Amino acid sequence: MPSEINVGLVGYKFMGKAHSNAYMSVDKFFDCTAKPVMKAVCGRNATAVAEFAQRWGWESAESSWESLVARDDIDLIDIGTPGSTHAEIGIGAAKAGKHVFCEKPLAMNMDESRRILAAVRDAGVKHMVNFNYRRVPAVSLAKQMIDADEIGEIRHARFTYLQDWLVDPMFPMNWRMRAESAGSGAHGDLGAHSIDMARFLVGDLESVVGQKKTFITERPAEGTSSGLSATAGEGTEQVTVDDCSMWLAKFAGGALGTFEATRLAPGRKNFNRFEINGSKGTLVWCFEDMNWLKFYSTECPEHAQGFRRIMATDDCHPYVGNWWPPGHILGYEHGFVHAVYDLLEDIAHDRPCLPDFRDGAQVVAVLEAVDQSMEAGSWANVERVE
Ligand code: SOE
DSSP states (O other): OOSEEEEEEEOOSHHHHHHHHHHHHHHHHSOOSSEEEEEEEEOSOHHHHHHHHHHHTOSEEESOHHHHHHOTTOOEEEEOSOGGGHHHHHHHHHHTTOEEEEESSSOSSHHHHHHHHHHHHHHTOOEEEEOGGGGSHHHHHHHHHHHTTSSOSEEEEEEEEEOOTTOSTTSOOOGGGOHHHHSSSHHHHTHHHHHHHHHHHTOOEEEEEEEEEOSOOEEEEEEEEETTEEEEEEEEEEOOSOSEEEEEEEETTSOEEEEEEESOOTTOSSEEEEEEEESSEEEEEEGGGTTEEEEEETTSOGGGOSOEEEEOOSTTSTTGGGSSSTTSOOOHHHHHHHHHHHHHHHHHTTOOOSSOHHHHHHHHHHHHHHHHHHHHTSOEEOOOOO
């Protein structure tokens, strides 16, 4: 069993920071069987990536992913770059015999998803997609409660992911609004999280029907951009992805679902919410209030029925015992630390990782089925990824 896992990270912007922070803190808060060693970070701008490496504690910097994956001293490649690069880097990393951790969505389409899945399987390496919201303690608690039959048979599941950072038509273009770099807009970027959450909590989706729309079709050209902020350059550029998607789903287990993703909901910053209604109760969670899980049980005495707010910050809640005393709440970054902890433990103990690239590909299959339903104007079956 290894006592250390050498990490090479590709990307040093928003996700690069979130992943670096996770590697920096994971073995301080959790007892890691194998500690991560922050060997190298990679980005195309050699000066900027060298500065990032120094600031965030990476031992070295590389300016091409090919040279990173060719290094003998790297065990795990972490991909935190735009979606259009995932397949190429992931396949290259797998062929070089590295374990692969990849940001969502796994790939731009099913063709790429199948190829990257085949590559990690052929190489026999570990693979995990980073769906960080699964690893928020209140969400993991919801999963435990569903598995323990606390809300009974699930009938309705509502997944809503609303943001507002593109409401202003003068917000400039960046890679997230170009089909060639992002694949899709809110549909893949936000919808992928909801689909993962739905599969995690409710189960596989069988068929879907829906629509997408781009309300703001032209924006100021890109000047500079980082994370969710940008400055304008000269002229304008066509937006080639959706602003929003809305769709219905039939789950294989019989439940019915609704899904909504948008970047045009004023006031909603990172409103990633679900409400699941079962035969015995309801669970509600929203990221903007991420430490709380709301629970309604029909099994409470009649006079005491009503929603309970469970603050998922006690030692009995998933992951929490490693952090602060009860009530000292957790934030966005903790989900990444939990994902990295599980990934490192799975690698160290030679166990399968979850969600793996098959799960990632299954999410892409759902996204594509919504596109197909939109084109056909009718329900579309979701391809089952084996
Ligand atoms: C932008 O919409 C974004 O940063 C997504 O890319 C992330 O996956 C989501 O967690 C928060 O919003």
